[in-house]
Amino acid sequence: MTGYDAIVLGAGAAGMMCAASAGQRGRRVLLLDHAEEPGKKILISGGGRCNFTNRDTAPDRFLSANPHFARSALSRYTAQDFIALVDRHRIAHHEKTLGQLFCDGSSRQIVALLRAECDAGGVDLRAGHRITNVSRADAFTVQTDHGAFTAPALVLATGGLSIPKMGATGLSLDLARRFGLAVVEPRPALVPLTFGEDWLALMRPLAGVSLPVEARTGRAAFREAMLFTHRGLSGPAILQVSSYLATGAPITLDLLPGTDAASWLLSRKRDRPRAEARTVLAEHLPARLANGLAETRLAHLARPVGELPDRALRDVAAFLNALTLKPAGTEGYAKAEVMAGGVDTRALDPRTLAARDVPGLHVIGEAVDVTGWLGGYNFQWAWSSGWCAAQSV
Numbered sequence: 001m002t003g004y005d006a007i008v009l010g011a012g013a014a015g016m017m018c019a020a021s022a023g024q025r026g027r028r029v030l031l032l033d034h035a036e037e038p039g040k041k042i043l044i045s046g047g048g049r050c051n052f053t054n055r056d057t058a059p060d061r062f063l064s065a066n067p068h069f070a071r072s073a074l075s076r077y078t079a080q081d082f083i084a085l086v087d088r089h090r091i092a093h094h095e096k097t098l099g100q101l102f103c104d105g106s107s108r109q110i111v112a113l114l115r116a117e118c119d120a121g122g123v124d125l126r127a128g129h130r131i132t133n134v135s136r137a138d139a140f141t142v143q144t145d146h147g148a149f150t151a152p153a154l155v156l157a158t159g160g161l162s163i164p165k166m167g168a169t170g171l172s173l174d175l176a177r178r179f180g181l182a183v184v185e186p187r188p189a190l191v192p193l194t195f196g197e198d199w200l201a202l203m204r205p206l207a208g209v210s211l212p213v214e215a216r217t218g219r220a221a222f223r224e225a226m227l228f229t230h231r232g233l234s235g236p237a238i239l240q241v242s243s244y245l246a247t248g249a250p251i252t253l254d255l256l257p258g259t260d261a262a263s264w265l266l267s268r269k270r271d272r273p274r275a276e277a278r279t280v281l282a283e284h285l286p287a288r289l290a291n292g293l294a295e296t297r298l299a300h301l302a303r304p305v306g307e308l309p310d311r312a313l314r315d316v317a318a319f320l321n322a323l324t325l326k327p328a329g330t331e332g333y334a335k336a337e338v339m340a341g342g343v344d345t346r347a348l349d350p351r352t353l354a355a356r357d358v359p360g361l362h363v364i365g366e367a368v369d370v371t372g373w374l375g376g377y378n379f380q381w382a383w384s385s386g387w388c389a390a391q392s393v
Helices: 013-023 040-048 070-076 079-088 108-120 171-178 197-206 236-242 261-271 277-281 287-296 310-321 377-390
Strands: 006-009 029-032 051-054 093-095 100-103 124-126 131-136 140-144 147-151 153-156 183-189 210-217 220-228 232-234 251-254 323-325 338-343 361-363
Touching: 006 013, 006 140, 006 147, 006 171, 013 029, 013 108, 013 153, 013 377, 029 147, 040 051, 040 108, 051 079, 051 377, 070 377, 079 108, 079 377, 131 171, 140 153, 153 171, 171 183, 171 338, 197 232, 197 287, 210 236, 220 236, 232 236, 261 277, 261 310, 277 287, 277 310, 310 323
Parallel strands: 006 029, 006 153, 029 124, 153 361
Antiparallel strands: 051 100, 093 100, 131 140, 140 147, 183 338, 210 220, 210 251, 220 232, 251 323
8 A cells, every 4th residue: 555645536637737736746646547548538628629728717607506616716726827837838729719728739738738747746647547445534545456545635536427438427426425525416518408309390400500699598698609410409509508507498599699680671571572581581591591490480481571571570580589499408418518516515615625524635627516618617627626626735
Protein backbone atom coordinates (compact mmCIF):
# COMPACT_ATOMS: atom_id res chain seq x y z
CA MET A 1 0.00 0.00 0.00
CA THR A 2 1.53 3.28 -1.21
CA GLY A 3 0.99 6.59 0.59
CA TYR A 4 -0.02 9.85 -1.10
CA ASP A 5 -1.23 13.25 0.05
CA ALA A 6 -4.22 13.06 -2.29
CA ILE A 7 -5.92 10.63 -4.63
CA VAL A 8 -7.90 12.02 -7.54
CA LEU A 9 -10.44 9.66 -9.13
CA GLY A 10 -10.97 10.47 -12.80
CA ALA A 11 -8.43 11.70 -15.35
CA GLY A 12 -10.78 13.97 -17.27
CA ALA A 13 -10.69 17.75 -17.49
CA ALA A 14 -11.43 18.48 -13.81
CA GLY A 15 -9.38 15.61 -12.43
CA MET A 16 -6.25 16.36 -14.46
CA MET A 17 -6.51 20.06 -13.65
CA CYS A 18 -6.85 19.31 -9.95
CA ALA A 19 -4.03 16.75 -9.87
CA ALA A 20 -1.64 19.03 -11.78
CA SER A 21 -2.40 22.07 -9.61
CA ALA A 22 -2.07 20.12 -6.35
CA GLY A 23 1.13 18.47 -7.52
CA GLN A 24 2.63 21.84 -8.35
CA ARG A 25 1.84 22.91 -4.77
CA GLY A 26 4.14 20.12 -3.60
CA ARG A 27 1.47 17.53 -2.87
CA ARG A 28 2.08 13.86 -3.68
CA VAL A 29 -0.85 13.09 -5.96
CA LEU A 30 -2.13 9.84 -7.42
CA LEU A 31 -4.47 10.22 -10.41
CA LEU A 32 -6.51 7.12 -11.24
CA ASP A 33 -8.74 6.37 -14.22
CA HIS A 34 -10.39 3.20 -15.48
CA ALA A 35 -9.87 4.15 -19.14
CA GLU A 36 -6.69 3.21 -20.96
CA GLU A 37 -5.82 6.84 -21.66
CA PRO A 38 -6.71 10.12 -19.94
CA GLY A 39 -8.97 12.84 -21.33
CA LYS A 40 -11.11 10.69 -23.63
CA LYS A 41 -14.10 13.07 -23.55
CA ILE A 42 -11.79 16.02 -24.16
CA LEU A 43 -10.59 14.36 -27.36
CA ILE A 44 -14.09 14.22 -28.90
CA SER A 45 -15.17 17.68 -27.74
CA GLY A 46 -15.76 20.57 -30.09
CA GLY A 47 -15.69 18.35 -33.16
CA GLY A 48 -12.14 17.31 -32.23
CA ARG A 49 -10.95 20.88 -31.62
CA CYS A 50 -12.05 21.30 -27.98
CA ASN A 51 -14.12 24.35 -27.09
CA PHE A 52 -11.93 24.75 -24.01
CA THR A 53 -13.53 27.86 -22.43
CA ASN A 54 -15.70 30.88 -23.10
CA ARG A 55 -14.51 34.49 -22.84
CA ASP A 56 -17.94 35.50 -21.55
CA THR A 57 -17.98 33.11 -18.58
CA ALA A 58 -20.24 34.45 -15.81
CA PRO A 59 -22.08 32.78 -12.93
CA ASP A 60 -25.51 33.44 -14.46
CA ARG A 61 -24.64 31.06 -17.31
CA PHE A 62 -24.64 28.06 -14.99
CA LEU A 63 -27.61 26.10 -13.65
CA SER A 64 -27.73 24.84 -10.08
CA ALA A 65 -30.22 24.44 -7.24
CA ASN A 66 -28.01 27.15 -5.68
CA PRO A 67 -27.43 29.63 -8.54
CA HIS A 68 -24.75 31.49 -6.54
CA PHE A 69 -22.59 28.46 -5.74
CA ALA A 70 -20.34 28.63 -8.82
CA ARG A 71 -19.48 32.30 -8.34
CA SER A 72 -16.58 31.74 -5.93
CA ALA A 73 -14.72 29.11 -7.96
CA LEU A 74 -15.26 30.94 -11.25
CA SER A 75 -13.82 34.13 -9.76
CA ARG A 76 -10.82 32.37 -8.16
CA TYR A 77 -9.77 30.66 -11.41
CA THR A 78 -11.13 32.52 -14.42
CA ALA A 79 -11.43 31.91 -18.14
CA GLN A 80 -8.57 34.39 -18.58
CA ASP A 81 -6.41 32.24 -16.28
CA PHE A 82 -6.94 29.17 -18.45
CA ILE A 83 -6.44 31.14 -21.67
CA ALA A 84 -3.09 32.30 -20.25
CA LEU A 85 -2.18 28.65 -19.58
CA VAL A 86 -3.10 27.71 -23.15
CA ASP A 87 -0.96 30.60 -24.42
CA ARG A 88 1.98 29.49 -22.27
CA HIS A 89 1.81 26.13 -23.99
CA ARG A 90 1.76 27.92 -27.36
CA ILE A 91 -1.52 26.38 -28.44
CA ALA A 92 -3.01 28.46 -31.26
CA HIS A 93 -6.73 29.10 -30.81
CA HIS A 94 -9.59 31.15 -32.21
CA GLU A 95 -12.98 32.49 -31.19
CA LYS A 96 -15.68 30.79 -33.22
CA THR A 97 -18.81 32.60 -32.02
CA LEU A 98 -20.36 33.97 -28.83
CA GLY A 99 -17.06 33.90 -26.91
CA GLN A 100 -16.36 30.22 -27.66
CA LEU A 101 -12.63 29.44 -27.88
CA PHE A 102 -11.37 26.45 -29.89
CA CYS A 103 -7.95 25.03 -30.68
CA ASP A 104 -6.79 25.80 -34.21
CA GLY A 105 -5.42 22.27 -34.27
CA SER A 106 -6.64 19.33 -32.23
CA SER A 107 -8.24 18.57 -28.87
CA ARG A 108 -5.15 16.44 -28.26
CA GLN A 109 -3.29 19.69 -27.59
CA ILE A 110 -5.41 20.31 -24.48
CA VAL A 111 -4.85 16.75 -23.24
CA ALA A 112 -1.12 17.20 -23.89
CA LEU A 113 -1.19 20.47 -21.92
CA LEU A 114 -2.84 18.76 -18.95
CA ARG A 115 -0.42 15.83 -19.07
CA ALA A 116 2.53 18.22 -19.19
CA GLU A 117 1.14 20.12 -16.21
CA CYS A 118 0.68 16.81 -14.34
CA ASP A 119 4.27 15.87 -15.17
CA ALA A 120 5.44 19.25 -13.88
CA GLY A 121 3.67 18.48 -10.60
CA GLY A 122 5.10 14.99 -10.32
CA VAL A 123 1.63 13.44 -10.53
CA ASP A 124 1.51 9.64 -10.51
CA LEU A 125 -0.98 9.03 -13.34
CA ARG A 126 -2.26 5.49 -13.60
CA ALA A 127 -4.72 4.65 -16.37
CA GLY A 128 -6.48 1.32 -16.77
CA HIS A 129 -7.18 1.02 -13.03
CA ARG A 130 -10.71 -0.15 -12.26
CA ILE A 131 -11.88 1.00 -8.83
CA THR A 132 -13.48 -1.80 -6.83
CA ASN A 133 -14.02 -0.13 -3.44
CA VAL A 134 -13.43 3.11 -1.53
CA SER A 135 -13.45 3.33 2.25
CA ARG A 136 -12.47 5.81 4.93
CA ALA A 137 -11.00 5.26 8.39
CA ASP A 138 -8.07 7.47 9.43
CA ALA A 139 -7.53 8.05 5.69
CA PHE A 140 -9.20 7.12 2.42
CA THR A 141 -8.35 3.75 0.92
CA VAL A 142 -9.03 3.11 -2.75
CA GLN A 143 -9.08 -0.52 -3.84
CA THR A 144 -8.42 -1.20 -7.54
CA ASP A 145 -7.81 -4.24 -9.71
CA HIS A 146 -4.11 -3.25 -9.49
CA GLY A 147 -3.92 -2.95 -5.71
CA ALA A 148 -4.83 -0.54 -2.91
CA PHE A 149 -3.82 3.09 -2.36
CA THR A 150 -4.30 5.40 0.61
CA ALA A 151 -4.32 9.14 1.23
CA PRO A 152 -5.85 11.65 3.67
CA ALA A 153 -7.54 13.52 0.78
CA LEU A 154 -9.81 12.13 -1.93
CA VAL A 155 -11.15 14.06 -4.92
CA LEU A 156 -14.17 12.72 -6.83
CA ALA A 157 -13.73 13.78 -10.45
CA THR A 158 -15.15 10.92 -12.51
CA GLY A 159 -17.73 13.13 -14.21
CA GLY A 160 -21.41 12.45 -14.74
CA LEU A 161 -23.60 10.07 -16.71
CA SER A 162 -23.40 11.71 -20.14
CA ILE A 163 -21.97 9.81 -23.14
CA PRO A 164 -21.77 6.33 -21.56
CA LYS A 165 -20.06 4.92 -24.66
CA MET A 166 -17.01 6.98 -23.60
CA GLY A 167 -16.97 5.17 -20.25
CA ALA A 168 -19.11 7.56 -18.19
CA THR A 169 -20.36 6.09 -14.94
CA GLY A 170 -22.13 7.28 -11.81
CA LEU A 171 -19.15 6.43 -9.58
CA SER A 172 -18.72 9.91 -8.10
CA LEU A 173 -22.43 10.10 -7.28
CA ASP A 174 -22.41 6.60 -5.74
CA LEU A 175 -19.38 7.43 -3.59
CA ALA A 176 -20.81 10.80 -2.57
CA ARG A 177 -23.98 9.09 -1.38
CA ARG A 178 -21.92 6.48 0.47
CA PHE A 179 -20.19 9.26 2.39
CA GLY A 180 -23.53 10.87 3.26
CA LEU A 181 -23.68 13.66 0.68
CA ALA A 182 -27.09 14.45 -0.82
CA VAL A 183 -27.48 14.29 -4.60
CA VAL A 184 -29.79 16.45 -6.72
CA GLU A 185 -31.59 14.11 -9.11
CA PRO A 186 -29.41 13.84 -12.23
CA ARG A 187 -30.82 14.27 -15.74
CA PRO A 188 -29.48 14.70 -19.28
CA ALA A 189 -28.71 18.32 -20.24
CA LEU A 190 -27.61 20.03 -23.45
CA VAL A 191 -29.49 17.21 -25.15
CA PRO A 192 -31.55 16.86 -28.37
CA LEU A 193 -35.33 16.73 -27.97
CA THR A 194 -37.62 14.03 -29.33
CA PHE A 195 -41.20 14.43 -30.56
CA GLY A 196 -44.26 12.30 -31.26
CA GLU A 197 -45.39 11.13 -34.68
CA ASP A 198 -47.65 14.15 -35.15
CA TRP A 199 -44.63 16.46 -35.42
CA LEU A 200 -42.20 13.90 -36.82
CA ALA A 201 -44.23 13.89 -40.03
CA LEU A 202 -42.79 17.37 -40.54
CA MET A 203 -39.41 16.94 -38.83
CA ARG A 204 -38.18 13.56 -40.08
CA PRO A 205 -38.05 14.49 -43.81
CA LEU A 206 -36.18 17.67 -42.84
CA ALA A 207 -33.36 15.84 -41.01
CA GLY A 208 -30.15 17.79 -41.63
CA VAL A 209 -31.87 21.14 -42.30
CA SER A 210 -30.85 23.96 -39.96
CA LEU A 211 -31.94 27.55 -39.48
CA PRO A 212 -31.52 30.37 -36.93
CA VAL A 213 -34.31 30.47 -34.34
CA GLU A 214 -35.06 31.76 -30.88
CA ALA A 215 -36.00 28.89 -28.57
CA ARG A 216 -37.74 29.66 -25.27
CA THR A 217 -39.01 27.83 -22.21
CA GLY A 218 -40.04 29.70 -19.09
CA ARG A 219 -37.67 32.67 -18.74
CA ALA A 220 -34.83 31.04 -20.69
CA ALA A 221 -34.37 32.10 -24.32
CA PHE A 222 -31.57 31.35 -26.76
CA ARG A 223 -31.11 32.72 -30.29
CA GLU A 224 -28.91 30.27 -32.15
CA ALA A 225 -29.16 27.57 -34.83
CA MET A 226 -31.72 24.75 -34.72
CA LEU A 227 -31.29 21.43 -36.52
CA PHE A 228 -33.98 18.97 -37.58
CA THR A 229 -33.20 15.31 -36.86
CA HIS A 230 -34.85 11.96 -37.55
CA ARG A 231 -36.15 11.97 -33.95
CA GLY A 232 -36.94 15.65 -33.48
CA LEU A 233 -34.83 18.77 -32.91
CA SER A 234 -31.23 19.52 -32.03
CA GLY A 235 -28.68 22.28 -32.69
CA PRO A 236 -27.31 24.85 -30.23
CA ALA A 237 -30.62 26.65 -29.55
CA ILE A 238 -32.37 23.38 -28.68
CA LEU A 239 -29.48 22.00 -26.62
CA GLN A 240 -29.37 25.22 -24.61
CA VAL A 241 -33.08 25.34 -23.88
CA SER A 242 -33.15 21.61 -23.02
CA SER A 243 -31.19 22.29 -19.83
CA TYR A 244 -34.01 24.54 -18.58
CA LEU A 245 -36.91 22.40 -19.77
CA ALA A 246 -39.13 20.99 -17.05
CA THR A 247 -40.61 17.55 -17.67
CA GLY A 248 -43.77 17.89 -19.73
CA ALA A 249 -43.25 21.62 -20.35
CA PRO A 250 -43.48 23.13 -23.86
CA ILE A 251 -40.91 25.07 -25.84
CA THR A 252 -41.72 28.07 -28.04
CA LEU A 253 -39.84 28.63 -31.29
CA ASP A 254 -39.56 31.88 -33.20
CA LEU A 255 -38.63 30.64 -36.68
CA LEU A 256 -38.05 34.22 -37.88
CA PRO A 257 -36.17 35.85 -34.99
CA GLY A 258 -36.00 39.60 -35.37
CA THR A 259 -38.71 39.65 -38.06
CA ASP A 260 -42.35 40.69 -37.56
CA ALA A 261 -43.81 37.90 -39.68
CA ALA A 262 -47.24 39.52 -39.97
CA SER A 263 -45.92 42.80 -41.37
CA TRP A 264 -43.61 40.95 -43.75
CA LEU A 265 -46.31 38.60 -45.11
CA LEU A 266 -48.81 41.43 -45.56
CA SER A 267 -46.22 43.46 -47.46
CA ARG A 268 -45.52 40.46 -49.71
CA LYS A 269 -49.26 40.13 -50.35
CA ARG A 270 -49.15 43.66 -51.77
CA ASP A 271 -45.85 43.28 -53.63
CA ARG A 272 -46.06 39.69 -54.94
CA PRO A 273 -49.74 38.68 -54.93
CA ARG A 274 -49.28 35.88 -57.50
CA ALA A 275 -46.39 34.14 -55.67
CA GLU A 276 -47.22 30.98 -53.77
CA ALA A 277 -47.17 31.62 -50.03
CA ARG A 278 -44.58 28.88 -49.51
CA THR A 279 -42.34 30.52 -52.12
CA VAL A 280 -42.60 33.73 -50.14
CA LEU A 281 -41.70 31.86 -46.93
CA ALA A 282 -38.60 30.48 -48.66
CA GLU A 283 -37.23 34.04 -48.77
CA HIS A 284 -36.53 33.65 -45.02
CA LEU A 285 -36.84 29.92 -44.33
CA PRO A 286 -35.10 26.93 -45.94
CA ALA A 287 -37.15 25.91 -48.99
CA ARG A 288 -37.52 22.35 -47.66
CA LEU A 289 -39.05 23.69 -44.46
CA ALA A 290 -41.44 26.00 -46.34
CA ASN A 291 -42.56 23.07 -48.50
CA GLY A 292 -42.82 20.78 -45.48
CA LEU A 293 -45.07 23.25 -43.67
CA ALA A 294 -47.32 23.48 -46.74
CA GLU A 295 -47.54 19.68 -46.99
CA THR A 296 -48.06 18.80 -43.32
CA ARG A 297 -49.26 21.81 -41.32
CA LEU A 298 -50.41 24.79 -43.36
CA ALA A 299 -52.03 23.57 -46.58
CA HIS A 300 -53.04 27.06 -47.70
CA LEU A 301 -49.37 27.96 -48.13
CA ALA A 302 -49.65 26.23 -51.53
CA ARG A 303 -51.99 29.04 -52.68
CA PRO A 304 -50.91 32.42 -54.07
CA VAL A 305 -50.27 34.81 -51.21
CA GLY A 306 -52.64 37.37 -52.78
CA GLU A 307 -55.56 34.95 -52.41
CA LEU A 308 -55.13 34.53 -48.68
CA PRO A 309 -57.18 36.72 -46.32
CA ASP A 310 -55.19 38.98 -44.02
CA ARG A 311 -56.47 36.95 -41.08
CA ALA A 312 -54.99 33.75 -42.54
CA LEU A 313 -51.64 35.47 -43.04
CA ARG A 314 -51.70 36.69 -39.45
CA ASP A 315 -52.33 33.08 -38.33
CA VAL A 316 -49.33 31.93 -40.36
CA ALA A 317 -47.28 34.74 -38.84
CA ALA A 318 -48.27 33.69 -35.31
CA PHE A 319 -47.21 30.13 -36.16
CA LEU A 320 -43.83 31.33 -37.43
CA ASN A 321 -43.08 33.76 -34.59
CA ALA A 322 -44.42 31.65 -31.71
CA LEU A 323 -44.63 27.94 -32.56
CA THR A 324 -45.33 26.11 -29.30
CA LEU A 325 -44.33 22.43 -29.13
CA LYS A 326 -44.37 19.86 -26.34
CA PRO A 327 -41.42 17.44 -26.64
CA ALA A 328 -42.05 13.75 -26.04
CA GLY A 329 -38.68 13.51 -24.28
CA THR A 330 -34.94 13.74 -24.92
CA GLU A 331 -32.33 11.53 -26.56
CA GLY A 332 -30.98 10.79 -23.10
CA TYR A 333 -27.44 10.48 -21.77
CA ALA A 334 -26.22 8.83 -24.99
CA LYS A 335 -26.53 12.17 -26.81
CA ALA A 336 -26.36 14.60 -23.86
CA GLU A 337 -23.34 16.88 -23.73
CA VAL A 338 -23.46 16.92 -19.92
CA MET A 339 -25.41 15.78 -16.88
CA ALA A 340 -27.46 18.27 -14.89
CA GLY A 341 -27.94 17.71 -11.18
CA GLY A 342 -25.30 15.93 -9.12
CA VAL A 343 -23.83 16.32 -5.66
CA ASP A 344 -25.87 18.88 -3.74
CA THR A 345 -23.89 22.10 -3.40
CA ARG A 346 -25.17 22.56 0.15
CA ALA A 347 -22.80 19.74 1.12
CA LEU A 348 -19.76 21.56 -0.33
CA ASP A 349 -17.66 24.62 0.46
CA PRO A 350 -17.94 26.92 -2.59
CA ARG A 351 -14.30 28.09 -2.28
CA THR A 352 -12.67 24.67 -2.03
CA LEU A 353 -15.31 22.15 -3.20
CA ALA A 354 -14.59 20.27 0.05
CA ALA A 355 -17.35 18.28 1.71
CA ARG A 356 -18.41 20.15 4.83
CA ASP A 357 -18.96 17.03 6.94
CA VAL A 358 -16.36 14.60 5.50
CA PRO A 359 -12.82 15.89 6.14
CA GLY A 360 -10.52 15.41 3.15
CA LEU A 361 -13.27 14.70 0.59
CA HIS A 362 -13.72 16.99 -2.44
CA VAL A 363 -16.12 16.80 -5.39
CA ILE A 364 -15.40 18.67 -8.64
CA GLY A 365 -16.48 19.01 -12.26
CA GLU A 366 -19.61 17.50 -13.75
CA ALA A 367 -20.38 15.43 -10.64
CA VAL A 368 -21.35 18.66 -8.82
CA ASP A 369 -24.81 20.20 -9.28
CA VAL A 370 -23.41 22.95 -11.53
CA THR A 371 -24.16 22.83 -15.26
CA GLY A 372 -22.97 25.40 -17.76
CA TRP A 373 -24.38 26.62 -21.03
CA LEU A 374 -23.17 25.16 -24.31
CA GLY A 375 -20.01 26.78 -25.60
CA GLY A 376 -17.04 26.05 -23.31
CA TYR A 377 -18.72 26.85 -19.99
CA ASN A 378 -18.60 23.30 -18.66
CA PHE A 379 -14.90 23.03 -19.41
CA GLN A 380 -14.37 26.28 -17.51
CA TRP A 381 -16.25 24.83 -14.54
CA ALA A 382 -13.91 21.82 -14.72
CA TRP A 383 -10.82 24.06 -14.69
CA SER A 384 -12.15 26.36 -11.95
CA SER A 385 -13.48 23.66 -9.63
CA GLY A 386 -10.38 21.49 -10.14
CA TRP A 387 -8.00 24.34 -9.40
CA CYS A 388 -9.92 25.43 -6.30
CA ALA A 389 -9.99 21.94 -4.84
CA ALA A 390 -6.25 21.65 -5.49
CA GLN A 391 -5.55 24.67 -3.31
CA SER A 392 -6.92 22.91 -0.22
CA VAL A 393 -6.07 19.21 -0.57
